[in-house]
Amino acid sequence: xxxxxxxxxxxxxxxxxxxxxxxxxxxxxxxxxxxxxxxxxxxxxxxxxxxxxxxxxxxxxxxxxxxxxxxxxxxxxxxxxxxxxxxxxxxxxxxxxxxxxxxxxxxxxxxxxxxxxxxxxxxxxxxxxxxxxxxxxxxxxxxxxxxxxxxxxxxxxxxxxxxxxxxxxxxxxxxxxxxxxxxxxxxxxxxxxxxxxxxxxxxxxxxxxxxxxxxxxxxxxxxxxxxxxxxxxxxxxxxxxxxxxxxxxxxxxxxxxxxxxxxxxxxxxxxxxxxxxxxxxxxxxxxxxxxxxxxxxxxxxxxxxxxxxxxxxxxxxxxxxxxxxxxxxxxxxxxxxxxxxxxxxxxxxxxxxxxxxxxxxxxxxxxxxxxxxxxx
Amino acid sequence: xxxxxxxxxxxxxxxxxxxxxxxxxxxxxxxxxxxxxxxxxxxxxxxxxxxxxxxxxxxxxxxxxxxxxxxxxxxxxxxxxxxxxxxxxxxxxxxxxxxxxxxxxxxxxxxxxxxxxxxxxxxxxxxxxxxxxxxxxxxxxxxxxxxxxxxxxxxxxxxxxxxxxxxxxxxxxxxxxxxxxxxxxxxxxxxxxxxxxxxxxxxxxxxxxxxxxxxxxxxxxxxxxxxxxxxxxxxxxxxxxxxxxxxxxxxxxxxxxxxxxxx
Numbered sequence: 335x336x337x338x339x340x341x342x343x344x345x346x347x348x349x350x351x352x353x354x355x356x357x358x359x360x361x362x363x364x365x366x367x368x369x370x371x372x373x374x375x376x377x378x379x380x381x382x383x384x385x386x387x388x389x390x391x392x393x394x395x396x397x398x399x400x401x402x403x404x405x406x407x408x409x410x411x412x413x414x415x416x417x418x419x420x421x422x423x424x425x426x427x428x429x430x431x432x433x434x435x436x437x438x439x440x441x442x443x444x445x446x447x448x449x450x451x452x453x454x455x456x457x458x459x460x461x462x463x464x465x466x467x468x469x470x471x472x473x474x475x476x477x478x479x480x481x482x483x484x485x486x487x488x489x490x491x492x493x494x495x496x497x498x499x500x501x502x503x504x505x506x507x508x509x510x511x512x513x514x515x516x517x518x519x520x521x522x523x524x525x526x527x528x529x530x531x532x533x534x535x536x537x538x539x540x541x542x543x544x545x546x547x548x549x550x551x552x553x554x555x556x557x558x559x560x561x562x563x564x565x566x567x568x569x570x571x572x573x574x575x576x577x578x579x580x581x582x583x584x585x586x587x588x589x590x591x592x593x594x595x596x597x598x599x600x601x602x603x604x605x606x607x608x609x610x611x612x613x614x615x616x617x618x619x620x621x622x623x624x625x626x627x628x629x630x631x632x633x634x635x636x637x638x639x640x641x642x643x644x645x646x647x648x649x650x651x652x653x654x655x656x657x658x659x660x661x662x663x664x665x666x667x668x669x670x671x672x673x674x675x676x677x678x679x680x681x682x683x684x685x686x687x688x689x690x691x692x693x694x695x696x697x698x699x700x701x702x703x704x705x706x707x708x709x710x
Numbered sequence: 711x712x713x714x715x716x717x718x719x720x721x722x723x724x725x726x727x728x729x730x731x732x733x734x735x736x737x738x739x740x741x742x743x744x745x746x747x748x749x750x751x752x753x754x755x756x757x758x759x760x761x762x763x764x765x766x767x768x769x770x771x772x773x774x775x776x777x778x779x780x781x782x783x784x785x786x787x788x789x790x791x792x793x794x795x796x797x798x799x800x801x802x803x804x805x806x807x808x809x810x811x812x813x814x815x816x817x818x819x820x821x822x823x824x825x826x827x828x829x830x831x832x833x834x835x836x837x838x839x840x841x842x843x844x845x846x847x848x849x850x851x852x853x854x855x856x857x858x859x860x861x862x863x864x865x866x867x868x869x870x871x872x873x874x875x876x877x878x879x880x881x882x883x884x885x886x887x888x889x890x891x892x893x894x895x896x897x898x899x900x901x902x903x904x905x906x907x908x909x910x911x912x913x914x915x916x917x918x919x920x921x922x923x924x925x926x927x928x929x930x931x932x933x934x935x936x937x938x939x940x941x942x943x944x945x946x947x948x949x950x951x952x953x954x955x956x957x958x959x960x961x962x963x964x965x966x967x968x969x970x971x972x973x
Contacts, residue, residue: 476894478887614848621845622887 335670335707338428339387339696340396340584341683343380343408346605347372353404358613360403360468373407379689381414385421386693387682390700394426394459396679399433401472405610412446419454427454428679430528430549431461434487435480436473441513443487444494448519456520459547461528462488464537467620478622481536483507495524530584533632535564536625542568542576549582549679552607552653555672557635558583562673582677583669587655588687588695589662589703599691600656601645602684607653608641659702666703667710678707711756713748718764720791725772728763731756734824736801736968738763739788739808741951742844742893743856744885745770750865751953754961759801759968764791766808768888770881781807781833781892781900785814792822801968803827805953806925807893810900813933816914817906825968826914829960830925830950832898834933839926841898845890849882858921858949865954898925907936914940915967919948919955 348367356362384395397414400406408414411429418427427450437443451458464484470477486505490513493501499514519525529541530549541548542565550558562581569576586603590596611618624632640653648654655665666678682699683692713730728748736759740746745765752761766784767775778784788811792800801824804812809831816823832841844852853860853870860866874882914937918930927944934942943963945952952960 474895476890478891478894614846616846616848621883621890 335666335675335710336393336677337666337699337704337707338394338396338677338679339384339390339392339425339699340398340679340681341380341383342398342400342406342606342681343376343414344606344610344683344685345369345373345376345404345407346685347376348404350609353609358617359405359610360400360613361471361617362613363404365402367404368407376407376685380408380683381417381421383683383689383692383696384418386696387699388418388422388425390696391704392425392696392699393704394428394677395422396428396430398430400466401469403468403610405606412443412450415447415450415458416453419450419457422454422457424457426457426459428459428528429461430459430530430679431463433465433469434462434491435464435483436469436475437483437487440487440490440508441494441510441515444491445515445517447491447525448495448515448517451519451521451525452517456525458519458521458525459528460525461530462491463530464534467616467618467623470620470623471617476622477620479507480623481625485540492524495519528582531561533635534624534628535561535631536628538562538564539568539571541565542570542574543572545569545572545574545580547580547582547677549584549677551584552586552640553635554651555669558673560631560635578674578676581673581675582679583673583675584679584681585652585655585669587662587666587680587682588691589657589659589698590691590694591658591698593658593661595691596656596658596661596695597649599687599695600649600654602687603654603681604645604648605686606681606684607643607648611639611641659698659706662699662703663706666707670710711748711753713752713756713761713763718791718794720787720794723767723773723775723787725767725791726765726770729760731758731760733757733759734801734968735760735762735797736803737788737792737797739802739804739811740766740769741806741808742885742889744881746869746954749953749957751957751961751964754958755964755968758965762795762797762800764788766888768891769885775888776891778888778892781810782814784811784892785818788815789819789822798822799824801825801827803829803964804831805829806950807832807889807898809833810898810903813903813907813910814900816910816912817903820910820912823910823912826910826912827917827964827967828914828933829917829952830919830922831916831929831933832893832925833900833903834929834936835896835899835901836926836928837932838928841926841929842924843897844924845886845894849886855923856950857955858919858947859955862947863954864957869954904932904936907933908938911938913967915963916940916942917952917960917963918942918944919950919952920944920946921948922950924950 810833
């Protein structure tokens with residue numbers, strides 16, 4: 335099973351009590367609590383940690399993007415991919431992902447991903463996401479159009495990568511007179527496409543139909559299996575066979591020399607499960623963003639909110655894995671047995687988890703966990 | 711009185727319409743909350759007018775119109791509706807986004823318009839303040855912001871007095887989705903509308919609640935300046951829904967105006 339290192343590049347250096355005063359850390363928490371001085375140090379630190387993860391032997395480095403939130407100040411997945419394309423050597427660069435519905439220029443997106451693929455020597459895995467509702471607010475893109483724009487933006491990007499230009503695109507949401515990008519990906523026909531999921535059956539079915547790698551984020555095993563069933567349904571419609579290489583899963587994970595230290599470090603992930611996901615439903619799922627089926631599924635999938643679970647419950651339920659390398663290997667192996675996946679994505683960092691702890695975890699993963707998992 | 715309910719096909723799109731009363735026709739266009747049925751103010755006005763109160767496409771049980779992108783589409787739709795109904799000249803009354811729709815219709819076809827009543831219409835960017843972002847709030851938090859004092863609404867029990875049934879909740883969600891489809895960006899206004907409003911010479915009554923927390927009263931001032939023949943009446947102790955907050959006073963003002971009173 336392949337392992338991926340992921341840092342959400344948080345900016346948690348503010349008094350928690352200040353964040354608690356607002357309806358949500360996303361959208362509502364004022365950026366007067368953003369410190370350029372701290373962020374400057376953090377970016378260097380986070381990029382160093384990515385470099386270390388590459389050197390430690392992680393199969394991939396996952397990069398994402400959010401806006402208007404201290405939970406993730408990586409505001410451009412493609413910019414980070416461009417940096418890591420240059421500073422890393424071996425790991426795949428898993429952009430998971432570009433938020434397609436909020437893009438106004440899919441051609442530029444196709445160019446940027448292609449450029450990262452070229453600079454990295456063909457290491458890009460290009461993830462496409464619909465985004466949480468917060469991103470629709472941030473971009474002021476009508477959430478009613480989220481799925482339509484996701485699919486049309488995807489179609490245009492793929493056409494940019496696979497059809498010689500110049501050509502014209504007159505869709506419903508995107509209109510371009512001259513499409514002729516002078517920057518095409520190294521990988522042919524294009525970088526592999528990945529798609530995450532948390533609640534939308536339609537997305538899982540679509541990803542299966544398209545044959546893309548599908549990764550549920552921070553859900554229970556039971557929900558992940560249901561989403562994989564939707565994925566298989568889509569794959570079957572298209573006559574595709576689903577191999578474990580097409581299935582992944584994302585959890586939070588940290589390892590340390592002792593169990594006590596690992597459990598202490600893992601406690602930092604609770605912020606990400608709770609406070610950063612707190613807020614009115616309208617922020618995360620504005621009107622029209624979800625279909626009725628997805629709303630019903632989300633209600634069932636999140637019958638117990640992550641923010642209501644204790645640290646112990648989060649560990650018990652495998653949302654967080656924290657232990658010695660041996661313990662971590664054992665728990666990762668269990669995840670693999672439960673889900674039959676080929677890729678395990680590890681959110682492995684939080685800004686209050688100090689650099690030394692993060693680096694030690696990366697180091698131990700490289701020495702013990704990655705080799706062990708490669709054998710499984 | 712009891713209105714009759716009809717389903718009217720406008721092209722391929724069928725809309726539900728409440729029709730009641732007798733006299734010169736009055737087309738009533740509802741706001742983002744949807745068609746709340748036959749209201750108390752309508753009883754009084756229907757004594758002198760035939761009221762046509764359709765449910766917009768995408769709202770209530772009317773057909774979907776996912777192809778629509780803005781209020782100008784809804785305005786063209788209702789001009790077509792008038793053709794279908796054989797109504798060559800009407801009084802037009804719209805509330806909130808229905809008022810915006812009415813204003814757009816008036817700029818497109820001033821000739822079909824007798825008198826125009828705009829009740830707290832959206833459609834213009836406020837010179838001061840902002841139109842409240844209704845999509846930012848859960849519906850239960852939005853309602854108290856919509857009215858000045860819910861306890862004084864005569865029809866409160868019938869309209870708001872119980873939890874919605876699953877069917878009603880689905881309709882409320884549908885109404886909200888269609889409103890988002892029509893008004894998301896620019897939010898609740900058309901930057902081109904002010905340039906066309908001077909075309910509307912019909913006598914126009916602008917009605918606003920002094921305590922409107924959804925659409926600032928300053929928008930009423932803007933409409934009054936842009937429309938050549940308009941009067942602005944501001945109701946005290948009233949929020950965004952004069953039609954239900956002060957139905958008797960509202961009906962009286964509308965009747966006086968439609969009777970030919972000064973704009």
